[in-house]
Amino acid sequence: MSEANPERAIDRGEGTEAGRSAHSIHFDIFTLFPSMFCGPLSESILKRAQEKGLLSVALHDIRAYTTDRHHICDDTPYGGGGGMIMKPEPIFRAVETVLTGPPGWQLAPEDAFVNLPPWDPETPAPLPAEVPIILLTPQGRRLNQAIVTELSHFRRLALICGRYEGVDERVRTQLVSDEISIGDYVLSGGELAAMVLVDAITRLVPGVLGYAEGAQQDSHSPGLGGLLEGPQYTRPYSFRGEQVPDILLSGHHGHVARWRREQALLRTLQRRPDLLQTVNLSDEDRTFLRRHGWQPEMGEGEQERDADQ
Numbered sequence: 058m059s060e061a062n063p064e065r066a067i068d069r070g071e072g073t074e075a076g077r078s079a080h081s082i083h084f085d086i087f088t089l090f091p092s093m094f095c096g097p098l099s100e101s102i103l104k105r106a107q108e109k110g111l112l113s114v115a116l117h118d119i120r121a122y123t124t125d126r127h128h129i130c131d132d133t134p135y136g137g138g139g140g141m142i143m144k145p146e147p148i149f150r151a152v153e154t155v156l157t158g159p160p161g162w163q164l165a166p167e168d169a170f171v172n173l174p175p176w177d178p179e180t181p182a183p184l185p186a187e188v189p190i191i192l193l194t195p196q197g198r199r200l201n202q203a204i205v206t207e208l209s210h211f212r213r214l215a216l217i218c219g220r221y222e223g224v225d226e227r228v229r230t231q232l233v234s235d236e237i238s239i240g241d242y243v244l245s246g247g248e249l250a251a252m253v254l255v256d257a258i259t260r261l262v263p264g265v266l267g268y269a270e271g272a273q274q275d276s277h278s279p280g281l282g283g284l285l286e287g288p289q290y291t292r293p294y295s296f297r298g299e300q301v302p303d304i305l306l307s308g309h310h311g312h313v314a315r316w317r318r319e320q321a322l323l324r325t326l327q328r329r330p331d332l333l334q335t336v337n338l339s340d341e342d343r344t345f346l347r348r349h350g351w352q353p354e355m356g357e358g359e360q361e362r363d364a365d366q
């Protein structure tokens with residue numbers, strides 16, 4: 058895990074009241090490009106989650122928290138080199154103002170730049186310990202379903218989106234409590250990464266998905282014990298010469314469940330044999346996998362080659 062400010066390190070929620078009961082979730086997102094979020098938030102599951110009162114998102118324009126004439130949010134790096142770095146003051150001011158205000162508070166558009174609540178650049182504001190302040194960065198904890206589940210236990214999360222060459226280091230050392238990467242590649246900004254987080258977390262909030270068990274049966278999820286989900290079919294029965302496996306039409310729930318388990322095992326063996334090392338496998342699972350070439354003692358590359366044959 059990345060070393061975000063240890064003073065801001067927080068209880069990850071599993072054992073808290075919020076971690077146990079049904080709840081709605083609120084995101085405060087700090088960005089230079091708030092309108093990037095409009096599309097994802099106004100369609101499908103995220104739209105319905107907001108309509109049901111299970112999700113709320115407040116978009117905070119970091120630039121609105123500048124008071125200089127040109128509303129500057131970035132500057133050249135000390136020590137030289139190309140690119141620009143996001144300045145600390147607008148980020149600190151935005152985050153500290155919002156998180157010390159009442160939940161859901163947002164700066165009115167007409168107050169941007171000119172009518173900001175008082176803020177002291179030298180004195181850290183008392184931030185709420187129960188709200189993780191997450192910096193999206195390619196240097197953070199690499200996101201997976203376990204981290205998504207952990208974060209879904211919180212009721213309120215703050216997400217900071219970087220731009221340019223990233224944020225001034227003091228944001229990391231003094232403001233954030235967690236750093237998340239959505240993968241080992243570099244985006245132009247944290248906005249898309251924040252959207253990924255909002256989507257993945259929100260679908261775990263009870264009541265958000267129409268078919269609640271669905272989220273438990275997805276790849277990487279607890280219902281499948283961390284396996285990948287096997288193949289799925291819907292009508293028509295026959296399409297371009299390929300038929301739905303007859304077992305799915307048998308009406309025998311036990312046989313269908315076993316077939317699905319075996320397909321999930323097989324798919325995981327073929328695509329992500331590394332995952333099998335942490336999955337809880339029954340003796341029956343192990344026998345099945347061995348029949349398909351699984352050799353737990355084998356290295357990952359060899360396993361993949363074998364399973365594909």
Ligand code: SAM
Pocket residue numbers: 192193194195196217218219220221222223224237238239240241242243244245246247248250
């Ligand atoms: N210079 C930075 C570095 O090497 O770590 C990368 C800066 S990147 C061009 C600009 C911003 O995009 C970052 O500050 C971060 O907010 C976001 N970003 C880029 N890749 C990301 C990733 N894989 N996961 C999360 N955020 C990412």
